[in-house]
Amino acid sequence: MKEIARRCNVSVASVSKAINGYMDIGEETRNFILKTASEMGYFPNSSARTLKTKRSHNLGVLFMDEAMSGLTHDFFNHVLESFKRTAEEKGYDITFTNGNISGQKMTYYEHCRYRGVDGVVIACVDCNSEEVRELVNSEIPVVTIDHIFDGRIAVVSNNVQGMQELVSYIYSMGHRKIAYIHGEDGSAVTRNRLGAFHRTLHLQGIEVPDEYTIMSPYRDADGAAAATGQLLDLKDPPTCILYPDDFAAIGGINEIRERGLRIPQDISIAGYDGIIVARVLEPKLTTICQDTEAIGRIAAEKLVNLIEHPKTALIERYTVDGMLFKGASVKRIEPSQSKNKI
Template sequence: MVSMKEIAKKCNVSVASVSKALNGYSDISEETRKLILKTASEMGYLPNSSARTLKTKRSYNIGVMFVDEARSGLTHNYFNHVLESFKRTAEERGYDITFTSGKISGQKLSYYEHCRYRGVDGVVIACVDFYTDEVQELIRSEIPVVTIDHVFDGNIAVVSNNSQGMEELVSYIYEQGHRKIAYIHGDNTSVTRMRLTSFYRTVQRLGVQIPDEYVKESPYRDADSAARTTSELLELSDPPTCIIYPDDYAAIGGINEIRERGLRIPDDISIAGYDGIDIAKILEPKLTTLCQDTAAIGRMAAEKLIDLIENPKTTLIDRFSVDGTLFKGASVKKIRGLKKQDPASHKL
């Protein structure tokens, strides 16, 4: 195993300088630091994790709490990309990742107990029931926490800008000439509430009235439920011309129901998704959707959590929002021949 003494000899510097470079101290020149790090990498130097833990009082291990209702784990189309970006960024900063399940060798532990057992320096929380006692216990503990897509007072949160995303999506559908716009939203979460509020605000601003029967609930990532809800909308006496789904995966259920009825997308009915998963861009026709910036969300969550771990007194505790981008696709039809009216006069 390569030692710091060997690196020092190779670089013609002191062992103390090598130690400072490898441990991130700033009282050596940038040129010397880069030389030492480059040489250490070329020589295959690996730090002793136990020694580093004793010296820094940190484990360089971050806990990841991720449990969605469907128990889809890392097959979750949205969060797997977020967490991959989180993992990549954390590893670049010298941290390892541990998933916290609340179980050790079959023994049930609370999330907080599991984090203490693993000795994590901090935890990122994504896609869980944030209001359970176990999550609340962890949030209130001394362990640094960053949440994704949920905001707690007094904690750092990194969220996708769902208000901006929904406004941009609805505005585009409106610009395509649609006034009969249905929205199948997800179950009752802070993300859903944000999107639903933005949906109603946007159609109000555009002067479009939405009947109550056009707005329905269906769980996220549930294609079967989305198909049933699509059927209910299509059987209305005055059906919508465009349906927005809670996510792209659910939209596939809607697509199946529409095609089983012999209808064509977008000629007979237009649809739009949300998330921007890879499959949305290879469907035929390509799905109109709001692409969330999963790479930026994961990277920012890792950076903010590590800043909180390493600089707890100076890290800003705030909510950080990441904008998405509209992928227009080809699943929303342009309705031609719509008479120009004052926005306040657009009624269904």
Template sequence: MVSMKEIAKKCNVSVATVSKALNDYPDIGEETKALIQKTAEDLGYLPNSSARALKTKRSYNLGVLFVDQAHSGLTHAYFNHVLESFKSTAESKGYDITFTSGNVSGKKMSYYEHCRYRGVDGVVMACVDFYSEEVQELLRSEVPVVTIDHVCDGRISVLSNNVQGMEKLLEYIFSQGHRKIAYIYGDDTSVTKKRLSSFYRMMQREGIQVPDEYVRPARYLDADLSARQTRELLELKDPPTCILYPDDLSAVGGFNEIRERDLKIPEDISIAGYDGNNIARIMEPKLTTLCQDTSAIGRIAAEKLVELIEQPKTALIRSYTVDGTLFQGRSVKKLG
């Protein structure tokens, strides 16, 4: 590994001058600074992370707290894309990421204790039980935090615009002539509550009375449960003409149930998903869905967390909302 001493020897300067140049100090000439930085790059110099931490009082390590109820881990398509964007943005700013689990070598510790143990500079929280005591402990702590898809007092949050997303989805379905619309919704979270409220408000705006049996609980990423709810909807005396699902994977469950009954999509029944995962584009027919901008959500979360760490006095504590876009697909029939 190349040392500052080797760079100093090659540039014929002192080690102290090399250190100042690599840390972009203003008290050395620009020509000398440029020479040292170019030499360091050519030699493949990498700063020692421990030494940098001692100097800056930062670890350049960001924690990620992600514990979804379905225990899908990084196979969770929506959050997988969000976290990939978060990771690439964090790395571009010189930060590594560490997943916060509360377990170290088999020893149980709280999320806050794990963050302290790993020495992370800040944490992004996504898809967790924000009302659990462990999460609340971390939210009340001095650790800089950015939350995704959940608003917490005194913390920066980045949100997919679920109200606008449901509006866009329903506006398209209305335009296709549908009025008998069922909604299979996901877990009891703030995201679900916003989508449900938007659903009912849009139906009310159109003067549509929604039968109670048209609105049914399920879970996110649970194709089997959505299939069972689809079965019950299809067996109603007055079944819907279109069924909405909590996510695209759940829509696959409904899709399979419909096909097993020898019904055709969208000729006999229309369906729509939510998220905009790749699966929507490989289904036949292609699934109508609301595409959430996962790239923007992850990028903004990383940018705001780094800003909170590096500029704590000027970082604005607020919510950032990211709009989605409609993918029309071909799973919603035009009636009339």
């Protein structure tokens, strides 16, 4: 760094600021220093930077869904890609956190300490587990996605807004017999979506029969297919079925087609999430497109801010709206064709 400073005729402090991305240095000076450093073959050493700044510039990612789908998860892989991209723009690397290092069992908190991460984003795990709560209650900065802990920053999809918009659209298409195959009981996402589903229809004077709501795990095509069959076998079946997510909806589509029924001519359906596959199906799936780019970006921005400015960072909940994709899987019908028998 002293050699770079001499070559550029600036102070060592200016070189350090340019290389470490500090903002209190002129853009022209920064670019000149970085260009000179590159020409001299200088490459910053992360270990040395950690000793000086007391930060590893490494963010932990705790992500593990029940299906163990990892980065093949249609929704969260886009969220985490946005998180990764934003973190890297701010000079941070990411490390996936789990409970095993070379076969040695560790808690999530122990793994984070072992890796020396500056902070952790928590997404799609069992947030009620003791290990997760140990991490959340620790000194390590934490931001959660789609789950709220007291005293922690959370970035959440607006599941209430999304479900209200989806159900309102289906209602506007004339449907009154609307069923909902929802995700696991107990999760905040399910509670909000299910509550918004019932409330939106209640405000229209419709009380949903108990047999119209069935639990099936998220991203479980087989479970969704079985639940679809259960609904279609009812004496008074629904005219439209909502699924917990677009991937699960594919299972429902298979069951419907195996019965010789057509979508949407014989039965209408809708999903949730807005994954790419949903928009290339035939017919295109009616769904709520969640803003995965914004969710990941905001999570990274708030976590980095919490790490770098702990005294001024606000502990808040940041809500991201989704957008209705009308698709073509919900048929317009006359309301008289879809009256519930209550």
